[in-house]
Amino acid sequence: MGIHTYFQSLNDLERIIRCPGKFKFEEHSVSAHSWKVVQYAKTLADIEETNGVTVDWKKLYEITSSHDYGEIFIGDIKTPVKHHSLELRAMLQQVEEGMVAHFIDEHIPSEFQPIFRRQLREGKDDSVEGRILEVADKLDQIYEAFTELQRGNTEKEFVVMYRDALIKIKGIQLHCVDYFLQHILPDLVSEGSRSPIDIEKITKEALAT
């Protein structure tokens, strides 16, 4: 079949859970994560524009909304696997891309195939939009980890998740990253101050690396 198969498939991402078995307070579906990335990216791009940067909104729309579509085929497993072996992660990436390519060949009408190939490509390149996607994706990792830490989840995993995302973000050159570090992150840290886990200390250490 055609576009119907694609539309229908979107529903399945609502049942694919991020990092299955890890979140203890709030689980997140891949579709909910994708929507939050779209939302963060929109505000991040607004910050860029208010600083005079030109944003290609069509490209940003395409790469943010579909950036995890491939997980429909293999679930959300790249991150935990990556922690153990970059080689195995590369192999998984290849499996996922193979599944996406296969899906487009089989289900998407030929006149739309170039559009779908462009939209479902890896979007995290060096362009402004690619960098905004990277920040937005890591931002959700920060908020997901924060939600666990703030409620007293003492498992080390979420400290690592929070710190790694923060370190990644601060290394990216964007006006919105400056804004995040100066205006958003302090509010987040302040809100987490009643947690039994010292979120402020973890944050400072990450920013100092």
Add this chain to the structure above:
Amino acid sequence: MGIHTYFQSLNDLERIIRCPGKFKFEEHSVSAHSWKVVQYAKTLADIEETNGVTVDWKKLYEITSSHDYGEIFIGDIKTPVKHHSLELRAMLQQVEEGMVAHFIDEHIPSEFQPIFRRQLREGKDDSVEGRILEVADKLDQIYEAFTELQRGNTEKEFVVMYRDALIKIKGIQLHCVDYFLQHILPDLVSEGSRSPIDIEKITKEALAT
């Protein structure tokens, strides 16, 4: 606080359930619905562009991704209420808009307030983008109802939901509506042919009205 409060709030929409108490097979969060609307709208706009129509992608991005943000305050209740009384629905709409306005005043830094007011406005106007949003929103209603009907949910509610959405869509003048009716809907009906509910008949009746 500022943008942090907004970013943090997005998480709550993952726990707001669409039409609470109605879906029996698969429940849908408002965030998952929002993401699907973003995805449908992208493909619908692609179809418009391939037909020579100019799409304002920034506007489309803004109005699709945030179109149900106000439900963070009052849940997803406008649709069922609307069935009973348009006056009560208008009142609810006013409550929701009041809450959104209040949130922007209290939490969003003044330099971003105009941007947020524009993004969180009602987006279903007569522009191409507004009409695409309307189609995409109704499309998800079709897929949500279809998922129940296809699995044998015999409650009348979903027949109504499916039919109303279809009638609404077919009245909108867009190339993508023509494409949907000719190329997508037939595949959907065909996939539903093993259901104990006669989806084909319901579809034909809706298209004939």
Add this chain to the structure above:
Amino acid sequence: MGIHTYFQSLNDLERIIRCPGKFKFEEHSVSAHSWKVVQYAKTLADIEETNGVTVDWKKLYEITSSHDYGEIFIGDIKTPVKHHSLELRAMLQQVEEGMVAHFIDEHIPSEFQPIFRRQLREGKDDSVEGRILEVADKLDQIYEAFTELQRGNTEKEFVVMYRDALIKIKGIQLHCVDYFLQHILPDLVSEGSRSPIDIEKITKEALAT
């Protein structure tokens, strides 16, 4: 249809969640909350009777068991909205009452309509029974918030929920309120003493206001 529609509708309240998106440890359905209010009210009324007060049990039965039935139409949203604007809350109350009135007109046989109108009225008046309902309703707010605080939920929301309910209760003139403050609340505070949140301090501050 008739009473069947009403009986059937009760089932839906089992899927309506209290304060959607807020509780992180244990969610509560409106039907479970309603039952707990019935149970608290029964014991509170027993305490009144042992102090020589006459209780109209039929009235108490009616107003406690149905006090949140209207949420079947609009979900549990009045409390959060109230925090922001009493005007918007009044408007919502009007929507809910309109939906209830509409439901009775359409579905309840005429010989039972006066009974249903009386049972589904707002029951929190100045009578003994009305005050018992108010205490019982706030008591569940206390227990619901306590359950979150006791397990280390550090979000400010539940401190506010707990404190507001306590302040409301202590202002009501009833023997059972005295009994609660002297004999029940101290046990609750004592049980919460191992929580990272200082429930005793919050309690003392609320009682001192």
Add this chain to the structure above:
Amino acid sequence: MGIHTYFQSLNDLERIIRCPGKFKFEEHSVSAHSWKVVQYAKTLADIEETNGVTVDWKKLYEITSSHDYGEIFIGDIKTPVKHHSLELRAMLQQVEEGMVAHFIDEHIPSEFQPIFRRQLREGKDDSVEGRILEVADKLDQIYEAFTELQRGNTEKEFVVMYRDALIKIKGIQLHCVDYFLQHILPDLVSEGSRSPIDIEKITKEALAT
């Protein structure tokens, strides 16, 4: 401790599931079931009163609201066990009553112990109120089974559950039973007419026994 322990315990019934592992479409907590029994009983008693019967509302309140409290200790297992052996069921009943008695002795202040013993007794006696409780309890069994049958659950268990409850109800002498059989049951059967299971036939056979 005292009444606090009792109030706190109510919360646990929200996590005790009826017939664990059996319901496939909608699970029911014991607290939600208890609330629905309270609601049905209220309307059933209204029907008695409109037929000139005197109702002891305090007694009805007590026996309906607490009729399954004992399941807090042993879960909802009496019904399935009963199907296999009345002797084993009697033994279970004894265990449950022993747990309730033990709870009252240990936790309820002595001045309230007689009240709690009366409220937590088996309420299904031959009085009007006892018979109303029996009807209300079976009525929820009918609605719970109907919800499964209506959605196409073909497991024999729910046919048995529906039929047994109906046979039990029709054997009880009450005005409200007549009303149910003449005015409520036909609407229910009519609503179930699109189910793949022949609910009308099952109903007629049960009424003919």
Add this chain to the structure above:
Amino acid sequence: MGIHTYFQSLNDLERIIRCPGKFKFEEHSVSAHSWKVVQYAKTLADIEETNGVTVDWKKLYEITSSHDYGEIFIGDIKTPVKHHSLELRAMLQQVEEGMVAHFIDEHIPSEFQPIFRRQLREGKDDSVEGRILEVADKLDQIYEAFTELQRGNTEKEFVVMYRDALIKIKGIQLHCVDYFLQHILPDLVSEGSRSPIDIEKITKEALAT
């Protein structure tokens, strides 16, 4: 019917929840618990074998995998009831065994009945395998309680559950118990060191009794 009824019934244990209403962070089904007991027992038996002890693997297989099958009939209620009265617990055990015997008589073909009676007997005897089962069963109680304590569940129940299991285990004469106390338990305590609950202290007190 025959073996099919037995195979089909296994599925139901996936919906039977351990200690219903008690676990707040992670619920456990009886089937998942049973699998973990099988896994622990395998490693415990490996430790015995490396110490020169002969293990009857067929017996171990039989008694570990089926040790809670009887809960399919009455749920997981023996443990909480036991805390209150050993007499009531014995009665429940009798009910469960009666249900199992009844099931075998009715559903298992006669040529397999002796095998099923042997497999579904109480396996915790004085043999090596019986003692390994006892340790493995208690080990899961430790891990289940630890998971709650580690995340800051301050309810006394889980401290008792953890301590009772530990005291039981340390009284059993097996090489694998020594290994557990010297090599596994210290790692567990160390991992729990960031919890607001002093797991190390609870452990030391239990070991000192």
Add this chain to the structure above:
Amino acid sequence: MGIHTYFQSLNDLERIIRCPGKFKFEEHSVSAHSWKVVQYAKTLADIEETNGVTVDWKKLYEITSSHDYGEIFIGDIKTPVKHHSLELRAMLQQVEEGMVAHFIDEHIPSEFQPIFRRQLREGKDDSVEGRILEVADKLDQIYEAFTELQRGNTEKEFVVMYRDALIKIKGIQLHCVDYFLQHILPDLVSEGSRSPIDIEKITKEALAT
């Protein structure tokens, strides 16, 4: 750390869902599936023994209980991927085995490493035990698919899952396969006869291939 890390990890398999997003009536965790495979295999091996075949119970214990442990790292994705490309499936198998090997090297004490390597190997070889595992694994696929089909799930996926498993089983030379086809399968088909899906026809076609 050591064995503790392994024991602790077992808990995570309780949160890993089989075929995420596919089952609509009952989801299955990998741990529950693993337990059912252990149970089926035990009875299948009993049937072999009653036919005079010698069973190595230690080997059977090891390979059945751990046969899906590797999914702790990458979830349950091999089956859906396999349908599209055997090459991609082989790559995934390699990733999973790499993760398991890495886990043993890092966490299991050296004296137990050979035991764990043997237990966590692929167990589906040509031995009696390897073939029993293959049958037991496919048997659960049959029961999982049957549970969906019996309740009226009309999605083609489960027809394929049921048929493929049946075809695989009937090609394996074992006494227990004969017993299954003659004595168990007919009961299953008979129980499914009220489903809107023609399970009998699907079964006959699969057996005729």
